Amino acid sequence: MTNELPDELSFKRPKGEQLGEYLEEFGASLRPGTMLPSERALAERYGVARMTVRQELERLESKGLIYRVQGKGTFVAEPKFTQTQELTSFSEDMRARGMVPGSEVLSTEVAEAHEIVARELGLGVGDAIVRIERIRTADGEPMAYERAHLPAARFPGLESESLANASLYEILQSKWGVRFAQALQRVSVVTLNDEEAARLHVSVGRSAFLFERTTHATDGTAVEYVRSLYRGDRYQVATQLTRSP
Amino acid sequence: MTNELPDELSFKRPKGEQLGEYLEEFGASLRPGTMLPSERALAERYGVARMTVRQELERLESKGLIYRVQGKGTFVAEPKFTQTQELTSFSEDMRARGMVPGSEVLSTEVAEAHEIVARELGLGVGDAIVRIERIRTADGEPMAYERAHLPAARFPGLESESLANASLYEILQSKWGVRFAQALQRVSVVTLNDEEAARLHVSVGRSAFLFERTTHATDGTAVEYVRSLYRGDRYQVATQLTRSP
DNA sequence: GTGCTACGGTGGTCTAGACCACTGCGAAAG
DNA sequence: CTTTCGCAGTGGTCTAGACCACCGTAGCAC
Structure with missing residues (x-):
């Protein structure tokens, strides 16, 4: 080979x-x-x-x-597991891991930005945002519970797009010409409560990753703020660290 | 200013x-x-x-x-929280977060490498390694429980170095001229068992980060394999993600 | 006013070199 | 035989340009 x-x-x-x-x-x-x-x-x-x-x-x-x-x-180098510090969508990420990505849309609605979302997206409090709530699946099994927030003014009609088994990134790119550039991601560890555990099909009290990501386009503007809970028993991230002089 | x-x-x-x-x-x-x-x-x-x-x-x-x-x-850019993908020692990391790093050495011993350690360090199973077990503290409070494994042949006498409140990285650099270059770090989420929880002064069943890191020197050889448990209630990592074309 | 275009300034890609720092190894010196 | 030294080959830093892609704007045409 x-x-x-x-x-x-x-x-x-x-x-x-x-x-x-x-x-x-x-x-x-x-x-x-x-x-x-x-x-x-x-x-x-x-x-x-x-x-x-x-x-x-x-x-x-x-x-x-x-x-x-x-x-x-x-x-x-030794073969990597899976790559962080590469900005990827959930779909791309799962495909790279050899799994089939899917989504179950729980809700899509236009709402007002509260403080945190407004700050992350560079909007004012109360500005219109599109909030998308999804269960992300890999090979049909729940892998993550994700809430994405996007500025409604920039993506009119986004709330009526079909996201069933589509990649949000691909839609933003093809319909609105967005090109993603970079993101800041914060990772913490949480213990799942009843509701979250049920959505991810695991038992209450299990550990999970909490990812908070704000993604920027090539023009420097913030495009999405996403809060995702990833099952701790199925997910692992690998990071390449380098030493600066 | x-x-x-x-x-x-x-x-x-x-x-x-x-x-x-x-x-x-x-x-x-x-x-x-x-x-x-x-x-x-x-x-x-x-x-x-x-x-x-x-x-x-x-x-x-x-x-x-x-x-x-x-x-x-x-x-x-917006001010960062704390930087991953920068290879740092615990001491450097804590100082960068504005805290005072410390250590409590639980044990320092020469042992035989078992399969995982040998693979990560590029040794044979049974080769001599130095195993250092420490509680890492920040501002006097337990922050992480860490087990480091290093090739004994490369660092003779390391097991009798005083690591009480010293940085292992600084010792390796000054005594053996090691210059760190890069590392692969895998991050997972775990739930703490009795012993681990006690060492970190948290209650059983709490979530924690598990970091597994293999660090390489500038000559490409593996220098250490470290397995660390970080308190999930005190620790968070931020990663800068970029999109490749 | 509205729309289009040209232009200057920005980062993005690329060239064809130069010298330095480090490694491994073979030849010469002891 | 051991040690030392030089050399060839590697990546690391740096130069002084070139052209391209993209953005904002000022000025022009309508």
């Missing part, structure tokens, strides 16, 4: 992006610890500047797919 | 590193949303290439301190 690295880059797409994809696939087909071609070798092979190669290797390193040692080389 | 940006860079240290520190302090003194000088302006001011400025801005962006919008500029 040893992949081969293609020899050429096509036009019309950033060279680094293509190179990164090639390397990602190639690296995945190698045993951990294997040394990759040197930066200079890759640069020459693809007719690209070394800085371009390096930028892409940095991206892969921060994703935990490779590691670099000065004086020695660049190597394939 | 508006900081001023210094005008010059000293020799003998990477320019980018200094520039990054300047910008970090400067940004911290500004209101969120304030626009920073453009990349070209910074490059000219410090007599440095624009690529050097960009590299440093990328680092600050991934730390969640700034955000950039194409066509508009670079802006100061």
Whole structure:
């Protein structure tokens, strides 16, 4: 199953992006610890500047797919579990874990923003927001209970979109041209109460992750504030940490 | 309290590193949303290439301190809570949160590596390891229960070091010249049993974070495998997520 | 007024080099 | 045989540009 690295880059797409994809696939087909071609070798092979190669290797390193040692080389890292610090939708996340994502919409309504939501979205208290309440499932089983809040003014008609088994991110992107850029996510641990436990099909008193995420688009504006409870017995996150000088 | 940006860079240290520190302090003194000088302006001011400025801005962006919008500029981000994806020791972490770190060493011993530890550290099963069991405190209160495993062959005499209120990272760095580079951290949620709850001074059945971390040095070798239980009622992590193209 | 366009300023991508810091290893010196 | 040193190859930092994509706005045409 040893992949081969293609020899050429096509036009019309950033060279680094293509190179990164090639390397990602190639690296995945190698045993951990294997040394990759040197930066200079890759640069020459693809007719690209070394800085371009390096930028892409940095991206892969921060994703935990490779590691670099000065004086020695660049190597394939141990296979990751699942990636945080990559901003993904629930659907993308579950597919990456090899499961089939689904949703059960509990409610979709327009409401007034209270203090926390207003602050996170950069709105005024009382401004209209769309609140979407869903149970997110993986392979048909409840995985998370999620409440998303979005500015109603920016997404008129969102409350009547069909979210049954659709990805909210895909809808926002195709209907409103939103491109997601970055998010701040806070993670805490909670013990589930009766209602929450019932929704997630687990027993009362079990532990769960509480994720609070505010997502920003490429223009810097806040697009959504989401509060999600993830089953602690089914979910785990992995983070790649790096040491700064 | 508006900081001023210094005008010059000293020799003998990477320019980018200094520039990054300047910008970090400067940004911290500004209101969120304030626009920073453009990349070209910074490059000219410090007599440095624009690529050097960009590299440093990328680092600050991934730390969640700034955000950039194409066509508009670079802006100061909302203040962060606390930073993950920055590889820090417990001591550094607590100091960054404004608390005083401490330790209570429960045991320090040389033992044989069992399967999991051996795999994580790249050793053989039965190889000698140093196991350090500590209660980590913040402002005198128990915050985490931690078990660290390190290869004994690499750190002879480590088991008799005084770890009472010292940072393990600082000892490894000063005595053995270890420079930490990167780590993979897995986070799960657990419910505390009797023994664990007692050690953390909380009641049985409460939720906690379980961190499993394998730390690598700059030469790529695994240096420690740590298993830590953090009180869920006192601890929270924040992560900066970015969207890849 | 309303709409369109051109333009200057921003970050995003990329080039073709340079020198430095570190590693591993083989050759020379002891 | 052991030690030392130099060298080739690696990643790390940095330069001085180039062009592209995108945003806001001022000015023009209607």
